[in-house]
Amino acid sequence: MTDHPILEVENLCTTFSRGGTALPAVRDVSFALGKGQVQGLVGESGSGKSVTLRSILGLARHYGEVSGSVRWQGQELTTMSERQLRKIRGREIAMIFQEPMTSLNPLLTVGTQIKETLTAHTDLGRRARRDRAIEMLDHVGIPAAATRLEEYPHQFSGGMRQRVMIAIALAASPKLLLADEPTTALDVTIQAQILDLILKLADEMAMGVVLVTHDLGVVAQTCDTVSVMYAGRVVEQGAVRQVLRTPRHPYTEGLMRSVPQDVPPRTQLYSVPGTPPSLFSLPQGCAFAPRCQAAGPACQTARPTLQDIAPGRQTACFHPLPATQEDAA
């Protein structure tokens, strides 16, 4: 399935500068995505997952410094001019943002906003654009699409607005969808509907998806592969089943165990001690070392790099957790 990855991210680094200090927001993120695959980026707030997503599409370079390589179907995106990028954004690579409440223009009807995308990226005529807009709204499950086309964003609920966002993003049939916490602001029942919709459309249109989320349950239910990020770096990545079943990095394990599932009720939950480090003062060695129970002297001084530990499975830790039989199999 992945003989020809459509997206290859290699050693992606994004640095912001704040008052003369360099903030390493993203460091050495690498992953590849095949056609129709869903890749998850998971981590806590401030771990750099959204910035990674924005760096891929060249949005972060307006306010930060991006290095490394992002290859989209053989083309290098990081060095591409804004003009060339504009042809790819929306047409080949689309993005949906976290806040359905603020990412639509409140002054334009929903129909205008979908048709705008079509005008920019397709050569459909006026009538055809309208038909396509109705078809897209239908597709994302908005009833009475023809009449709702004339309505404004405030007349839609949160879940419906996120559907509109998806309709806009997918209007030009992109090959890759970058989704930044698409369901975080929504209720669980609506979340299930939206995730199902994204998966169904990805399947139908053979579209790759990079899904940023902080919810491990969402990752488990939707992604094929996952990268766990901590303080701007990937600490563990691999197939979802392996990473979540038998985490090898202590941070991944800590995250999994913090979720109250299958623990006796009203007992003390496992919690990772301490808080994530500030990007202003990252520890010299492994960024997770101050919170890690397995940390040894080496962890304080040297930073572990991402190593292959099994086929398609990498972790950045000097003292990885033991593998189980399932992992070896």
Added chain:
Amino acid sequence: MTQTVMKIDDLHLSFPVSRSLLDVVQRKPGKSVNALNGVSLELKHGETLGVVGESGCGKSTLARCIVRLYAPTSGRIHFEDQDIFDAEAKRDRSYNRRVQMMFQDPYSSLNPRMSTGDILAEALRVHQMRPEADIAPRVAELLGLVRLPQDAAEKLPHEFSGGQRQRIAIARALAVEPEVLIADELVSALDVSVQAQVVNLLLELQERLQLTILFVAHDLRLVRHVSNRVAVIYLGRIVEIGDSETLFSAPSHPYSQALLSAAPSLDPDDKGAAIQLEGELPSPLNVPPGCPFHVRCRHVTAQCRTVVPALRTLEGRGEVACHHAEEINQHA
């Protein structure tokens, strides 16, 4: 354990919506948002009652009614046999002290211009909990209680992370030695690893101080973890209430079933078991007649469209408001 601390009786609350000029000219009746449509429940001493539901279902409104931030349109809340909306009770400030609320957003619920020490001291002074000389040591004690460093007293809220701010909020609530805590989405804004720390602290303090907690949240796993009993709210009505473990392992109301199965499982192989709910929560501006859930329910019959089901005890389960609870659960 079985002593009832608070009794909520048929609580209704509707907010009038301002009428447009056109509505006035056309003599249309004024609309109102029906946030609570007859909520009744009891809070027992030392328990944690979880309240779950989708956004807009009225769970925060209920919490705010309990601390008298909103006055209900009708219905009663009794705290130790005293009606809290009684004219006399309103003058009584001790209720404000004994029932404390903690809010969802740690970034807007603390005054950014007051140091942590001032925030805690203010609570102590307002309720005259300690003579002036004892305030500083009590603030230190409170910081210790929620495991914040002692130098936190001089710092301003912006110097703390979200998790630490929620600890300050807990300390502020505990400063006045309350008996009941209302936690409205206390940890929803926090990351999972920090969430666990705050939840652990809350459970430990509850044990130590014999607190009664109303835990409002939308994270079902978390509610299951902390609660003794759970109430599921839909459009301002309780549709199911009962023992936490029973409710979560075998939900009886079709809405509870759908809500619980919608929470994504951590097991990647556990796919496709979810019951898909059609549509969304109807607007509280016009609550559907009959059972509020009937527009999204798979088991809907003619009766559901006209008759509001009452909460009734189901054998071996909790209380359920559904006309067809027996048949639905027979097949399950």
